[in-house]
Amino acid sequence: MKSTRPFLASIFLALSALSPSAFAVCDTCVTSAIATATTTLTTAIGTVVTSINTGFNVTLVNALRGATQTLSAQQAKSAELVAEANQRTHAAMETERQNARYAVPDACAVVAATKGLQDATRGAPALGGGVGRGAGGGTRSASGGVTGEMQKALDISAGRAPAPAPEHQAALAASGACGSFVSSRGNPVRANTCSLAGFSPNAGNGHPDADIRAETLFDGPQRADMASSFSRKLTVDPDGAERQALEAYLRNLSTPVDLPQLSKADLARSQGRQYMAYKDSFEARMSLAEKPSRILAQNRTANPALLPVLKQLLASDVTGAFAKDYLDKAYPRWSTRGVSVDEMMNLEAERRYLNKNWHVQMASLPPEAHVKEQTTMMAFQVLLLQRISERLDTLAVVSGQGVATQVRQEMVPQLITLHGQASH
Numbered sequence: 001m002k003s004t005r006p007f008l009a010s011i012f013l014a015l016s017a018l019s020p021s022a023f024a025v026c027d028t029c030v031t032s033a034i035a036t037a038t039t040t041l042t043t044a045i046g047t048v049v050t051s052i053n054t055g056f057n058v059t060l061v062n063a064l065r066g067a068t069q070t071l072s073a074q075q076a077k078s079a080e081l082v083a084e085a086n087q088r089t090h091a092a093m094e095t096e097r098q099n100a101r102y103a104v105p106d107a108c109a110v111v112a113a114t115k116g117l118q119d120a121t122r123g124a125p126a127l128g129g130g131v132g133r134g135a136g137g138g139t140r141s142a143s144g145g146v147t148g149e150m151q152k153a154l155d156i157s158a159g160r161a162p163a164p165a166p167e168h169q170a171a172l173a174a175s176g177a178c179g180s181f182v183s184s185r186g187n188p189v190r191a192n193t194c195s196l197a198g199f200s201p202n203a204g205n206g207h208p209d210a211d212i213r214a215e216t217l218f219d220g221p222q223r224a225d226m227a228s229s230f231s232r233k234l235t236v237d238p239d240g241a242e243r244q245a246l247e248a249y250l251r252n253l254s255t256p257v258d259l260p261q262l263s264k265a266d267l268a269r270s271q272g273r274q275y276m277a278y279k280d281s282f283e284a285r286m287s288l289a290e291k292p293s294r295i296l297a298q299n300r301t302a303n304p305a306l307l308p309v310l311k312q313l314l315a316s317d318v319t320g321a322f323a324k325d326y327l328d329k330a331y332p333r334w335s336t337r338g339v340s341v342d343e344m345m346n347l348e349a350e351r352r353y354l355n356k357n358w359h360v361q362m363a364s365l366p367p368e369a370h371v372k373e374q375t376t377m378m379a380f381q382v383l384l385l386q387r388i389s390e391r392l393d394t395l396a397v398v399s400g401q402g403v404a405t406q407v408r409q410e411m412v413p414q415l416i417t418l419h420g421q422a423s424h
Contacts (some may be wrong), residue, residue, distance in 0.1 A: 105361055105373045108316035109351065113344075115308035120341050144244030145205040150176025154244070157251040162261040169257045175199050181248065183208035186225030210245035211252055217296060221245035234343040235331040236300050246297055254290055288401050292394055302331065304338040313351070322355040323347060348380060 104110055146154075153173040155161040163169060178194035182201040186208040191201035203209075207221040215222055220233025221242045236242045259279075266272045313323040326347055327334045339347075352358050362370065 103365060103369050103372075105365060105369050106316055106318040106358070109313050109319040110376050112309050112312035112316075113348070115312050116305045117309055117341075117344060120303045120305040120309075120338075120344070144239070144241040145180065146244050146248070147176050147179040147204065149173075150180045150244075150248065152176070154247050154251060156258065157255065158247070163258040165260050166257050173256060177211055177248070178202070180205045181207065181209055181211045181245070183225050205245055205248075206241050207245040211248035213249070216245055216249040217293060217300075220300065233330075234300060234346055235302050235334075235340040236297075237333070238301050238303075238337070243301075250290070250293060250297065253293060254286060285401060285405075288398060292391075292398060295391070295394065299342045300340045302333070302337040302340055304336075306338040306341070306344050307335075309344065310334060310339065313347075318357050318361050319351045319355065322351055322357060326350065345384070352377070 149172045152161065153169065153176050156163050156169060156172075174194075174197060178197070178199035179202050181203055182191050182194050183203040184191035184201050186203075190209070194201040207216070207223055208225050210216045210221045213222070215227075215230055219230060220236050222230045222233075224230055236246060262272055262275065267276065310323070310327065314320045316323075327339070330343060330347075331337075331339055362373065
């Protein structure tokens, strides 16, 4: 707004410049009227100037007041927005911190075992010696690269076929072993023995000397000829060549040559019935002696009940890649046949300590998440302790039977003698 002060001042100066002498020739009344008008006009002009100045000052003050109020309101609103942003930031940070506190280190893997491990530990394959010692008769596995003679020997040992004369059993076993498990490169002495006996050495089963090597039971049937090339294998096929190799080894552990089946006439005699009673006692004790071997064979046999467990592990961001690589190397047929219980237990241990992703995950988690993982590992340890307790029970019974055998060997002959003396 432009100021009116310069314009009003010029009018005032012009009027003031009029000298009273110029009106001397006029009538006194005229001079008086002009003076009065001048005074009135000067007063009016002053009043106008005062009003204008007052209005200008009021307008300026009001404008300044409005600007100040607007600025204050904007500052308050800005401060409010900043406070809300800070509050949201702190709330998000606290939520993230709380989520990290209650996070599960590996949500998929932690419940994987509940998908079928319990069912897998309940079953038991028909492996072992005679029908009373765990084999249970039934149908036999596929040939698995063994000769007909070897298969017959396995059928006799498993109780699927009656035992012929001992010499016939020995011939079947010797011929079958030479044609199924003997490699001239891996065991030249055994191969030469087969040749001298008139048999052709051949490892048709694909696992040289699997019928006489402890690795067949403890480390799985080996395809290598030399022990320097063996590799640890915790999962064995439930049928085929590996199953036959395992059965052949267990046969040699139990009763390679059994007594022939008695005829009806023989069993009708008192001696035949005494033989039956004594044979039952023999089978029971041999079954107990073979029990640890059968448990180990059971825990090393692939079980499809564990497939849901494996699929759950593969869904984990932390464990999935490690488990996939582990399974492909350990047992490539896992996707259709599952793995053994021992393989599953070994994977459960290795997916942590030998898994880089697990270490990275644990390093980034707060103490509360570590407590959850420790709780899970403690629960796994409880399961392992329970399995160890079962093995200790088995070993204790087997050891007790060994002591009982020694007592019988020492004291039964004397008891028989004293009984005979007292009965006469």
